[in-house]
Structure formats: C-alpha cells, structure tokens
Amino acid sequence: MDARSRRSRSALVDAVYRLSVENGIDRLTVTDVAAAAGVSRDTFYRHSADPVELLCAALQEELADSVSAYLAMPLVDDSEDSVFLAPAAAVMEHMRDHTAIYRQAPGSKSGARLTAIIEGAARQVIETHLDNHPEIVPEQLRPMTEVTRQMSLAYASSGATAAFFAWINGDDLSDVRRYAQVVLLSGPEWWLGLPAPVATPRPRTSS
Numbered sequence: 001m002d003a004r005s006r007r008s009r010s011a012l013v014d015a016v017y018r019l020s021v022e023n024g025i026d027r028l029t030v031t032d033v034a035a036a037a038g039v040s041r042d043t044f045y046r047h048s049a050d051p052v053e054l055l056c057a058a059l060q061e062e063l064a065d066s067v068s069a070y071l072a073m074p075l076v077d078d079s080e081d082s083v084f085l086a087p088a089a090a091v092m093e094h095m096r097d098h099t100a101i102y103r104q105a106p107g108s109k110s111g112a113r114l115t116a117i118i119e120g121a122a123r124q125v126i127e128t129h130l131d132n133h134p135e136i137v138p139e140q141l142r143p144m145t146e147v148t149r150q151m152s153l154a155y156a157s158s159g160a161t162a163a164f165f166a167w168i169n170g171d172d173l174s175d176v177r178r179y180a181q182v183v184l185l186s187g188p189e190w191w192l193g194l195p196a197p198v199a200t201p202r203p204r205t206s207s
Contacts, residue, residue: 009047011037013058021100025108052110063121066090071128083193087125088180095168102168123157138190
C-alpha cells in the first residue's frame, strides 16, 4: 500500500471509529464515513466493501497487534501469575479503548461480528499455547482427539469472551489486571499456566 492509500485508510478508520460512537454501528453508511474522512465513495470502496467490514477489520488488526507478543509464551511464568494474565489484560485494554463500540454488541445487528473479533484473538492465544505445550493437557483428556481438542478450545475461548463482554458492560473498568485474573480463575485450572503444584492466584485489590 502506497503512502496515499495508507493516509486514506487511516482517515477512513478514524472516521468509522468516530461515527460508530456518535451515530451507532447500525447507522453507518458509506456516504457518511467517506465524507467524514474527506475522501470519495470510490476511494472508500477501494479499501472496504462496507463500513461495518472496515470497522471490524480495523479492530481486528489493532487487537492482533496487541496479542502478537503472546503467541510464543513459556509453559509457566517466572512469577506466580498465570501466563495468560498478560494476554487477557491486553484484550481487555483493547476493549476498554473502544468501550463505546463494544458496548453496542448486545443490541447491534453486528454484535456477532464484534464478538467474533474478541473470540478469535482469545482462541489464537489459547490454541497456540496448547500447540506449543501439549503437556498441559490433563491425564483425563489424554489422548486428546481432534473432537476433545476443539471442545476444549471452544470452551476456553468462548467462555473468556463472554466474561470479557460481561466486564466491558459493567460499571468498573479501572483495574484491568484484577478482572483479567477473575476471568482466568473462572476457567479450567489446567489452562492457568501455573507451576505444579498449582498455586491459585487471587485477584489483587487496588491499593
């Protein structure tokens, strides 16, 4: 993408973020987004098929950058924290940066697409960790067939996603780390990424 195209896309992304908050996701139009970005409709269509697609692509790219550092995590962390604490917090910080957008998910026609962005990122981190460290699978699930693998991944990623959305729609977004710990403690112990014997981390209260 050349410099001019990058500028146009940046302006379009800024515009679609702003109009999603001001007017609502379900009221986005190509005409409005193009006008707010100061580009033509033809220029818009060179970058995306529709405004919601542009919005979701931008959010997905932004979140992918946030979690990319957590796709090669060690088996356990040097501290007593779960190895998933940092990536969970990264997802939640991304959601907090776009609170007004993600809070529209429950009542929006595009709610499933917003949910899929978060679940996709969560699943990528979880699945990569499982691929890199198959030894985390408990004895009761071995040998792990493709069906049990997919069930476990679906349970972990969809459960975490539901918890993330319960948090973003709550009234306390101040302590991401604490609530990231709550998400992890609500899931299966074998996903925690803690040294054995398991030392269960407790949510830390704000000081």
